[in-house]
Amino acid sequence: MRGHCHCGAVHWxxxxEAAWSCYCHCADCRRNCAAPVTAFFGLPHEAVEWSGTEPKVYNSSEGVERLFCETCGTQMAYRTARDPVNIHLYTATLESPSQMPPRFHVFHSDHVSWLKLKDSLPRFAKSSGG
Structure with a gap:
């Protein structure tokens, strides 16, 4: 699978195979992506190859690094100390986002009240790990 930013400068x-894929409703992801909900999936760090322009890194909170294109601002991925095995890539960066449907919701307790996603996927109040 492949992905890139809006302007095409950053590629991965x-x-x-993705370890998991989900919707995230946490306030940090919503604010960072300027969206009511985000979708991302996990791949082992060593399984992702970056090409083109190296993504910039923003330390958004303790133990969390967000990777983005410095030219167009596209959020590409984030790394967290809570998941040292996987990098979390935003589904919207995929060349074919429909190939990676979310399998569950995380931080559903933080969801915006006016957004009603009508699916039967599991909903976790916090992370899928608890």
């Missing part, structure tokens, strides 16, 4: 590529 991986042959790995």
């Amino acid at each position: 590529d991986s042959r790995a």
Whole structure:
């Protein structure tokens, strides 16, 4: 699978299968992406190859790094100390986002009240780990 930013400067590529894919409703992701909800998936760090321009890194909170394109501002991924194995890539960066449907919701307790996603996916109040 492959992905890139809006302007095409930052690219990533991986042959790995996603460990998981989900919607995130947390306030940090909403604010960072300027969206009511985000979707992302996990791949092992070593399975992702970056090409083109190196993504910039923003330390958004303790133990969390957000990767983005410095030219167009597209949020590409984030790394967290809570998941040292996987990098979390935003589904919207995929060349074919429909190939990676979310399988569950995390931080659903933080969801915006006017957004009503009508699916039967599991909803976790916080992270899927508890």
